[in-house]
Amino acid sequence: MSWPIEDYALIGDTQTAALVARDGSIDWLCLPRFDSGACFAALLGHPEHGRWKIAPAGRRVPRVRRRYREDSLVLETEFTTPEGVVRVVDCMPPRDCTPDVVRVVEGVRGRVPMHMQLVIRFDYGSVVPWATREAGEWRAVAGPDALSLYTPVAVHGHHLTTVADFTVSEGQRIPFVLRWHPSHEPAPPPLDGLEALADTEDWWREWFSHCTYQGAWSEAVRTSLMTLKALTYAPTGGIVAAATTSLPERLGGQRNWDYRFCWLRDATFTLYALSLGGFRKEAEAWRSWLMRSVAGDASKLQIMYGVAGERRLPELSLDWLPGYGHSRPVRIGNAAVDQLQLDVYGEVMDALHQAHRMELRDDPRSWDVALVLMDFLESGWKQPDSGLWEVRGQPQHFTYSKVMAWVAFDRAVKTVERYGMNGPAAHWREVRDAIHREVCQRAYDSKRGTFTQAYGSDNLDASLLLLPLVGFVSPKDPRMVGTVRAIENELMYQGLVRRYHTHATDDGLPPGEGLFLACSFWLADNYVLQGRMKEAEALFERLLGLRNDVGLLAEEYEPSLRRQLGNFPQAFSHVGLINTAFNLERHHRKSPAIHRRENHIGEPEAPPPAP
Structure with missing residues (x-):
């Protein structure tokens, strides 16, 4: 069963959005729009219906702490394990053309063994794609949809999924970039994950600079x-x-x-x-x-x-x-x-x-x-x-x-x-x-x-x-x-x-x-x-x-x-x-202007008396 609803966080690019669970698994993502078919639908089923999990390896449950980076929709999930502390940073860069999911694994302390599992199932978990490997790119295609994965980590197929095992050390940053495109078009060029992450933070902070609320909440x-x-x-x-x-x-x-x-x-x-x-x-x-x-x-x-x-x-x-x-x-x-x-x-x-x-x-x-x-x-x-x-x-x-x-x-x-x-x-x-x-x-x-x-x-x-x-x-x-x-x-x-x-x-x-x-x-x-x-x-x-x-x-x-x-x-x-x-x-502020939808006074003209 999926995590409790409240255990999910949101990332998005203002055209679609993904839900990320506390265990580092993206369990819901529709591409290229909010109302498109989901390529990750584990939220409404099981892992075999599609997900992308990056988390510490092993069966021991790590201690988890999450937050959004200040004034941004960039999510940090920090895992504390016996081997050390590792952080998975997730975002979806506001797009120029194609939607992307960027995940960066950051070593905070020690050396932490990590495991990645990518289960792509197009059309709400019903379609298993055909996977191919080319120079620097792993690609999954089915019908109108194609997804390309770019990462320096070695990945391989396992029971109709894509997996990777790697270790992250203190100070190390390892990017993973997943890019969607129509399957009849050439794959987009690789995206620099670290640069995209920084650009996404800047984009959100510039947007937040227009916020005028300075109140108690x-x-x-x-x-x-x-x-x-x-x-x-x-x-x-x-x-x-x-x-x-x-x-x-x-x-x-x-x-x-x-x-x-x-x-x-x-x-x-x-x-x-x-x-x-x-x-x-x-x-x-x-x-x-x-x-x-x-x-x-x-x-x-x-x-x-x-x-x-x-x-x-x-x-x-x-x-x-x-x-x-x-x-x-x-x-x-x-x-x-x-x-x-x-x-x-x-x-x-x-x-x-x-x-x-x-x-x-x-x-x-x-x-x-x-x-x-x-x-x-x-x-x-x-x-x-x-x-x-x-x-x-x-x-x-x-x-x-x-x-x-x-x-x-x-x-x-x-x-x-x-x-x-x-x-x-x-x-x-x-x-x-x-x-x-x-x-x-x-x-x-x-x-x-x-x-x-x-x-x-x-x-x-x-x-x-x-x-x-x-x-x-x-x-x-x-x-x-x-x-x-x-x-x-x-x-x-x-x-x-x-x-x-x-x-x-x-x-x-x-x-x-x-x-x-x-x-x-x-x-x-x-x-x-x-x-x-x-x-x-x-x-x-x-x-x-x-x-x-x-x-x-x-x-x-x-x-x-x-x-x-x-x-x-x-x-x-x-x-x-x-x-x-x-x-x-x-x-x-002791202002008489109470926020009401009709106007700031809010009284209807000549209401009839109470019966």
Whole structure:
């Protein structure tokens, strides 16, 4: 079985990424893009499904210490053995043409025997390549893929794998470089591994020089910003939700989805996080990806797209992989792409509005796209949908979906009034207010004093915590105070927040999942907005304590197992961390500007009185 999810670290080149285990094994890598087939898929199976391990030889388990080199995505894994201390340094240089993995073995103390095992299995562990050796190069080819290994160490084949045994002495540095290229093209020239490592450190440090955050949680925020950058597909500006597919929401369960795509609902959260951190170029690139991807028929707006804006993401099961912790099926693609989820219309409109507020470089096409979206939403907001959580059951009138339809009309009105764009603001205001009235009438349980998951439902949903963050209702409105109280009573478990009770979704899958980390960040934001600062900081510090040893978070956490669950690392979790840190920081500076997605004041116009 693979290592616990939290025992992996990330390296990447802003076009794809690899996961490195504590034992020095790269167990996941898709080439050449995030959503390409994996050449190392041991994460979802066994070593024979592909991995690249470099570690001290022998059966004795060494003591391991890991860290990222300062202000970089260059990973150091240090092994302490009876023979001495050795360090494996891993990175993926931001590419000029082909993707590379660079690994440098450094002798720190003594003489340490080392073993390398390279198991290449293209197409998610299903294809054994043909291996050849030429002068200075070891090459593996199958179908469209080819990998070339360059190293001064002598390697040889052994049972359909490539292995090497060598010894590293104090002060010695031994490079290994793995280069991918299309199999029909000549192999790229050898890469100087030591030089590439130094260049990669310099590249990341130059990028970090633009970071403006200097607050109390600098290490956590900077690591989260670095994670977002690593999950960015540089050629287009798209940001994938995670680097992996099918890491389970419950060990042994079936809620195993492919997250190597770009979700529209991440748009505004991510714009905020990048802009607050000082990375306007990345925020502008993300906004531009958004505009290109959503262009077209507004009634066919998708909830997610490929990294270059692809629309077809067919879902398949890979039956030959046993799954992480025997969690099957292993899926690639995502059938939720075909769902109607009304909240994404609000997310797109909010992102465009915030781009104006942040004074991002203007995109002349964006308002034309917005007008098309608003035309559809004129009647489309009345439809039931699949909701924020993409449940695979019957469509419902989910509260959060209706609220985000309200957001779309609200931001459209504000864009016309504040930035001089053309549009029927008076009419949009009427529709916005009608949605507000309907939500307050049909999604509020006056007996329990809380908003509910859907019209006529008794269920709660953590997405209700976003209502004050988008400006739909004041955080101190009695209805919202009651909703927070109800969520604390019914959805909190061991100090963290569930998305909802999974038995209530009727999606045909067995119940049960971990605690969705973004929801707990949203609760901390509500505490800030309600003035409950001690509780906000306590919850935030608890969430920081769930990060792994190199500062990464998955999608969920299971307190009873003390394990991270879900795809990893999760952009949504790290965006939540960044935004909550900024909210808390503003309070410490005693500024009235609380970070909220609607605006820095955050009150909706003329909300109706509490019932």
